[in-house]
Amino acid sequence: MDPLRRIVIICSPERLQPFENPVTFWLDLKPCIPYISRFQIKPNVKYLESDTLADLFDKCTKFTRARELQAQGWYPYFKAIQSGADCEVEIDGKKLVMVGSNNYLGLTQDPRIKKAAQDAIEDFGSGCTGSRFLNGTLSLHERLEERLAEFMNAEAALVFSTGFQTNLGTLATIAGKDDIIFADRNNHASIVDGNRLSFARIVKFKHNNMRDLERLLAASKQDAGKLIVVDGVFSMEGNLIDLPNIVKVARKFGTRVMVDDAHSVGVFGANGRGTAEHFGLEDEVDLTMGTFSKSFASLGGFITGSENVIHYIKHHARALIFSASIPPANAASVIAALDIIEKEPERREKLWRNVRKMKKGFDELGFDTCGSQSPVIPIVIGEDTDTFVFWKKLFESGVFANPAVAPAVPTGSALIRTSYMATHTDQELDFVLGVFEKLGKELGLI
Numbered sequence: 001m002d003p004l005r006r007i008v009i010i011c012s013p014e015r016l017q018p019f020e021n022p023v024t025f026w027l028d029l030k031p032c033i034p035y036i037s038r039f040q041i042k043p044n045v046k047y048l049e050s051d052t053l054a055d056l057f058d059k060c061t062k063f064t065r066a067r068e069l070q071a072q073g074w075y076p077y078f079k080a081i082q083s084g085a086d087c088e089v090e091i092d093g094k095k096l097v098m099v100g101s102n103n104y105l106g107l108t109q110d111p112r113i114k115k116a117a118q119d120a121i122e123d124f125g126s127g128c129t130g131s132r133f134l135n136g137t138l139s140l141h142e143r144l145e146e147r148l149a150e151f152m153n154a155e156a157a158l159v160f161s162t163g164f165q166t167n168l169g170t171l172a173t174i175a176g177k178d179d180i181i182f183a184d185r186n187n188h189a190s191i192v193d194g195n196r197l198s199f200a201r202i203v204k205f206k207h208n209n210m211r212d213l214e215r216l217l218a219a220s221k222q223d224a225g226k227l228i229v230v231d232g233v234f235s236m237e238g239n240l241i242d243l244p245n246i247v248k249v250a251r252k253f254g255t256r257v258m259v260d261d262a263h264s265v266g267v268f269g270a271n272g273r274g275t276a277e278h279f280g281l282e283d284e285v286d287l288t289m290g291t292f293s294k295s296f297a298s299l300g301g302f303i304t305g306s307e308n309v310i311h312y313i314k315h316h317a318r319a320l321i322f323s324a325s326i327p328p329a330n331a332a333s334v335i336a337a338l339d340i341i342e343k344e345p346e347r348r349e350k351l352w353r354n355v356r357k358m359k360k361g362f363d364e365l366g367f368d369t370c371g372s373q374s375p376v377i378p379i380v381i382g383e384d385t386d387t388f389v390f391w392k393k394l395f396e397s398g399v400f401a402n403p404a405v406a407p408a409v410p411t412g413s414a415l416i417r418t419s420y421m422a423t424h425t426d427q428e429l430d431f432v433l434g435v436f437e438k439l440g441k442e443l444g445l446i
């Protein structure tokens, strides 16, 4: 027995229970013996040498890409910022203009929001130590949900601890094994994972391609419950979903619609209610998801919809019921942000003015901005390596932006994702355009 590390027993199908086939016992035969005698198995025993063993952690040793980039000096991830999130940030003791955040309305440093967070800590303490379902619901959470429902013009709203969890919890709850989810191929990872958790059949349609969606819906089982789920604004490409046609197709096939408005709430629509308001289709969307980590300058997420659907999600979503609620400071800061968004539409106007300036600037310089329609303006570079080089040169020149390479974007379409804030000054934006122009010429992109 000494050289043995494990033994695999392959038993006949009628002997399968109570374990799956094949059964692996580690280290020695001892644990097998009760089973062998109890089920009178005549085992076909394979002896495996220790050096044939698979180690679960092998993949960690084999993962070298990040270390290679670090050694070459191109590694762009997990950069520690030594100042608060704002138009200008400090990294490694150096100032950079930030065009790589989701801080669209520039509210992270607003004194009214900071004060609301501080007051909430004074009144309620630092955390809730439990889930909404049991001990983690504060009157503050209820007030926030009422305010959100009112702001979004919806019957009800439910707050989760992150935007990611909102998608996981909602999708895994609202669709089940007899249902079909039709999902845009470029949807955010949290939608992809929520779909997987739902056990529904997932049918992916080509990005923003309504003909493909209609073809797939026409070929699907008529009696299944159906949901179309899409991003309102796609976070890398910065383009909008073709919501008018999504709604038309959904009506034709009796399908529910859910829109992830993480990048749209506070940004799109006359009142900042997102994609559906922008297109005048608020009555046609069944569920709208939003996050507090972008325009709301905090952390958490929410879903809005009809009262009975939100009530159902509230009592079934595992991501809500088995996870602690957002801390008082976050809830209070989102309420303060809602007040500001309602009272100061000029912030959104300033944001769009900045966005138009940058889109026009990049287009005139000859960059490929990938059909952006939002404050997210990507600059297509192409190959991953060229993108890392471009990113590094931007960084050294005082501009913080984000590289997006495969699999976040299709291979060969790597890009630098830039995004804009209401609080960026003309001086900052001109500086960014100047750096892009210089580097774009230097690297032969324009």
Ligand SMILES: Cc1ncc(COP(=O)(O)O)c(C=O)c1O
Residues within 6 Å of the ligand: 162, 163, 164, 165, 167, 188, 190, 231, 235, 260, 262, 263, 291, 292, 293, 300, 301
């Ligand atoms: C489209 C989209 N949905 C959901 C999320 C998840 O939101 P959060 O970061 O608040 O968890 C993000 C965040 O990047 C996103 O871009």
